[in-house]
Amino acid sequence: MEQLIISLISGAAGGNIVGKVLKNLDLGPLGNSIAGIIGGGLGSQIIGMLGGSGAEAAAGLDIGSIISSVASGGVGGGVVMAIVGIVKKMMAK
Numbered sequence: 001m002e003q004l005i006i007s008l009i010s011g012a013a014g015g016n017i018v019g020k021v022l023k024n025l026d027l028g029p030l031g032n033s034i035a036g037i038i039g040g041g042l043g044s045q046i047i048g049m050l051g052g053s054g055a056e057a058a059a060g061l062d063i064g065s066i067i068s069s070v071a072s073g074g075v076g077g078g079v080v081m082a083i084v085g086i087v088k089k090m091m092a093k
Contacts, residue, residue: 002061004044006069011040011077018078025085035084036077043076044069 015036019026027035047068 003065003069004041006066007040007044007073007076008037009040010070010073011038011043011080012036014074014077015039015081017074018081019085022082022085025082025089027081027085027088031084032081035081039077039080040073041076042080043072043074046076047072 012033013036015032015034016029018036019028019032026032
């Protein structure tokens, strides 16, 4: 459970970082956070299914599993936020 929480928090951070870097896709702080949280959860689950040490595969709070959760959550959050930003931008045209 702790690994999932770490992934969700790092997903929110990843979404906000990508939103600030890619200003044309920015959804605002709340939108970036929501998309990032969803992406963080998805990223962690996908890494877990692929045999990595994501939220489902990790059993403890050792440094390797924490780093894996932060990385998968952050990347997943950033990717989902960027996809949502692209879709929103395309729908606005």
